Amino acid sequence: xxxxxxxxxxxxxxxxxxxxxxxxxxxxxxxxxxxxxxxxxxxxxxxxxxxxxxxxxxxxxxxxxxxxxxxxxxxxxxxxxxxxxxxxxxxxxxxxxxxxxxxxxxxxxxxxxxxxxxxxxxxxxxxxxxxxxxxxxxxxxxxxxxxxxxxxxxxxxxxxxxxxxxxxxxxxxxxxxxxxxxxxxxxxxxxxxxxxxx
Amino acid sequence: xxxxxxxxxxxxxxxxxxxxxxxxxxxxxxxxxxxxxxxxxxxxxxxxxxxxxxxxxxxxxxxxxxxxxxxxxxxxxxxxxxxxxxxxxxxxxxxxxxxxxxxxxxxxxxxxxxxxxxxxxxxxxxxxxxxxxxxxxxxxxxxxxxxxxxxxxxxxxxxxxxxxxxxxxxxxxxxxxxxxxxxxxxxxxxxxxxxxxxxxxxxxxxxxxxxxxxxxxxxxxxxxxxxxxxxxxxxxxxxxxxxxxxxxxxxxxxxxxxxxxxxxxxxxxxxxxxxxxxxxxxxxxxxxxxxxxxxxxxxxxxxxxxxxxxxxxxxxxxxxxxxxxxxxxxxxxxxxxxxxxxxxxxxxxxxxxxxxxxxxxxxxxxxxxxxxxxxxxxxxxxxxxxxxxxxxxxxxxxxxxxxxxxxxxxxxxxxxxxxxxxxxxxxxxxxxxxxxxxxxxxxxxxxxxxxxxxxxxxxxxxxxxxxxxxxxxxxxxxxxxxxxxxxxxxxxxxxxxxxxxxxxxxxxxxxxxxxxxxxxxxxxxxxxxxxxxxxxxxxxxxxxxxxxxxxxxxxxx
Numbered sequence: 001x002x003x004x005x006x007x008x009x010x011x012x013x014x015x016x017x018x019x020x021x022x023x024x025x026x027x028x029x030x031x032x033x034x035x036x037x038x039x040x041x042x043x044x045x046x047x048x049x050x051x052x053x054x055x056x057x058x059x060x061x062x063x064x065x066x067x068x069x070x071x072x073x074x075x076x077x078x079x080x081x082x083x084x085x086x087x088x089x090x091x092x093x094x095x096x097x098x099x100x101x102x103x104x105x106x107x108x109x110x111x112x113x114x115x116x117x118x119x120x121x122x123x124x125x126x127x128x129x130x131x132x133x134x135x136x137x138x139x140x141x142x143x144x145x146x147x148x149x150x151x152x153x154x155x156x157x158x159x160x161x162x163x164x165x166x167x168x169x170x171x172x173x174x175x176x177x178x179x180x181x182x183x184x185x186x187x188x189x190x191x192x193x194x195x196x197x198x
Numbered sequence: 199x200x201x202x203x204x205x206x207x208x209x210x211x212x213x214x215x216x217x218x219x220x221x222x223x224x225x226x227x228x229x230x231x232x233x234x235x236x237x238x239x240x241x242x243x244x245x246x247x248x249x250x251x252x253x254x255x256x257x258x259x260x261x262x263x264x265x266x267x268x269x270x271x272x273x274x275x276x277x278x279x280x281x282x283x284x285x286x287x288x289x290x291x292x293x294x295x296x297x298x299x300x301x302x303x304x305x306x307x308x309x310x311x312x313x314x315x316x317x318x319x320x321x322x323x324x325x326x327x328x329x330x331x332x333x334x335x336x337x338x339x340x341x342x343x344x345x346x347x348x349x350x351x352x353x354x355x356x357x358x359x360x361x362x363x364x365x366x367x368x369x370x371x372x373x374x375x376x377x378x379x380x381x382x383x384x385x386x387x388x389x390x391x392x393x394x395x396x397x398x399x400x401x402x403x404x405x406x407x408x409x410x411x412x413x414x415x416x417x418x419x420x421x422x423x424x425x426x427x428x429x430x431x432x433x434x435x436x437x438x439x440x441x442x443x444x445x446x447x448x449x450x451x452x453x454x455x456x457x458x459x460x461x462x463x464x465x466x467x468x469x470x471x472x473x474x475x476x477x478x479x480x481x482x483x484x485x486x487x488x489x490x491x492x493x494x495x496x497x498x499x500x501x502x503x504x505x506x507x508x509x510x511x512x513x514x515x516x517x518x519x520x521x522x523x524x525x526x527x528x529x530x531x532x533x534x535x536x537x538x539x540x541x542x543x544x545x546x547x548x549x550x551x552x553x554x555x556x557x558x559x560x561x562x563x564x565x566x567x568x569x570x571x572x573x574x575x576x577x578x579x580x581x582x583x584x585x586x587x588x589x590x591x592x593x594x595x596x597x598x599x600x601x602x603x604x605x606x607x608x609x610x611x612x613x614x615x616x617x618x619x620x621x622x623x624x625x626x627x628x629x630x631x632x633x634x635x636x637x638x639x640x641x642x643x644x645x646x647x648x649x650x651x652x653x654x655x656x657x658x659x660x661x662x663x664x665x666x667x668x669x670x671x672x673x674x675x676x677x678x679x680x681x682x683x684x685x686x687x688x689x690x691x692x693x694x695x696x697x698x699x700x701x702x703x704x705x706x707x708x709x710x711x712x713x714x715x716x717x718x719x720x721x722x723x724x725x726x727x728x729x730x731x732x733x734x735x736x737x738x739x740x741x742x743x744x745x746x747x748x749x750x751x752x753x754x755x
Contacts, residue, residue, distance in 0.1 A: 024385050
């Protein structure tokens with residue numbers, strides 16, 4: 001085994017590299033960002049190109065409450081990770097639960113909005129170009145919220161079982177990065193769909 | 199323990215041993231075994247894609263030929279393109295990256311070994327899904343069978359009205375599944391390179407192979423995902439009645455082209471930069487000199503990575519963009535030639551004044567240099583919009599991109615196979631057979647792809663089912679088909695060489711080439727854990743430092 005020989009004089013500086021989970025999550029976010037970019041480009045490209053109604057202004061209501069919920073969940077998850085880093089497990093569980101609840105409210109509001117559009121306004125994904133792009137973009141984001149909620153719930157249940165402790169803070173922080181990404185994407189989706197697109 | 203039970207064990211052993219062997223491969227999370235799985239999977243699909251190419255060439259060997267039906271012909275060129283890009287070229291390059299990136303950066307495995315296995319099996323499943331279309335896509339509704347919409351599947355060919363049955367669904371779903379596999383591999387390799395390097399291996403001391411793969415997989419993250427997004431949209435159109443690419447409802451067929459080529463052009467660089475990576479490892483070792491211009495090489499690669507994302511619409515000059523759009527994409531296309539040219543000069547600079555050893559890997563690398571130059575020159579020709587208006591969609595274009603993919607990428611891949619075969623198998627290949635393979639393949643390659651330019655210049659369109667006699671295309675098509683047969687024979691020699699050498703070749707030892715990167719410091723094939731102790735490096739050529747303690751590289755870097 002000649003590997004032992006690959007050891008010249010020992011190094012002057014200590015050797016440390018970034019945490020691999022964090023890098024992996026950043027890569028995933030880069031890939032997800034490109035997927036969202038394509039959908040956003042399609043949305044913007046097709047604004048006003050529908051040949052038949054309804055048009056966005058006629059049926060969309062701006063989801064201000066849901067947006068406030070989702071964006072504040074970024075603050076609570078950040079605080080939760082901070083609490084875990086300090087070792088305050090009770091505070092971590094509380095803040096994590098609030099995050100979970102805020103995310104669930106957002107998803108519920110999206111669902112009820114869709115129900116209103118589909119059953120009251122008769123507006124579906126195949127109605128017109130606006131329907132195709134609206135449900136695809138908002139649905140793509142909502143599916144990421146669902147994945148995030150599954151993750152939040154898993155961590156919460158593990159935390160209740162006492163399996164999430166201070167030494168897991170890097171892993172929890174990596175997951176929080178994903179949740180921040182989901183929130184940041186919502187800012188873009190909200191701007192495009194409810195401000196520019198209306 | 200009774201004698202009976204011992205006897206029973208003895209009887210059962212062979213079958214159980216095979217089962218264990220199979221299970222160990224299916225459940226493996228070892229980056230080397232997954233690398234080999236990638237390569238074996240890709241070779242299988244290379245053969246399938248090769249058979250499809252042969253069918254295309256037999257159909258075109260003479261005018262008014264009816265070897266296959268027009269519908270089958272459409273399926274053949276669609277499956278040939280899709281197979282070769284997504285299930286032969288990409289997995290084979292991912293396999294080499296999987297195998298050698300951790301070894302070269304002194305790591306014991308990838309950052310996420312289980313994600314690695316998941317990515318491979320997603321890719322494999324995507325490939326099987328694509329080929330299942332041959333039997334599975336015959337829907338009740340009408341035309342079925344393998345996809346026949348061309349490998350870039352322009353709208354509205356893919357709409358429900360023009361593609362009945364499920365052939366297009368198999369195409370889009372298989373690419374989506376394998377796309378998720380590619381993204382998983384990319385996440386993994388980038389995280390491995392950033393977070394798993396051995397002590398002392400700063401970014402400035404990393405082997406170029408790792409550097410170039412870092413760029414490649416960074417690109418995979420941002421350009422394969424848009425393809426996945428476009429496939430999602432196509433699914434929305436086909437399954438949910440959406441209108442993304444439905445021109446009758448105000449949708450745009452050109453938008454699909456933009457999305458596809460925003461993936462499709464950088465994809466060429468995703469395939470060719472690994473070939474550059476092979477070149478950058480093999481050329482120095484067989485020239486007995488360190489690589490010339492290491493920082494420039496890294497910079498040029500990063501530049502290619504960025505510029506390649508701004509050139510996609512040069513595939514669309516004939517669509518009718520504005521003059522400004524055309525000019526922009528002509529200029530960016532010309533610019534991407536600059537860093538690529540820098541690389542060619544770097545390899546020439548490495549060979550300049552070196553003691554060149556003309557072993558098989560080096561022969562393939564030298565052929566790469568010539569052929570990649572020619573492929574680049576025809577690329578510059580097609581990158582000029584007025585010239586492209588004449589020859590887009592002709593056999594000239596087909597000849598150009600096969601010159602890149604076969605003449606450059608496949609040649610570099612053969613070089614890589616011969617170079618690393620001793621490391622992966624523990625045995626040397628047969629040098630004579632290797633040289634025979636090289637010269638036959640050079641002959642076949644040039645017969646096929648040099649002469650393929652000419653019918654293109656004479657006006658022969660791509661994807662044409664057959665042609666009338668008297669247009670002056672007959673003799674060129676005959677030569678092209680003969681060349682394809684010669685290439686096929688050369689590849690048979692290659693495969694038999696590898697198979698024979700795997701069992702009967704002479705033992706290679708750790709370092710048969712007197713090379714300088716970390717993979718040559720471990721046994722051949724490497725043990726499961728790669729490195730008994732994690733190495734520490736102080737220069738770009740750690741093995742040189744060990745072999746020449748009186749004159750180590752780190753004194754100069």
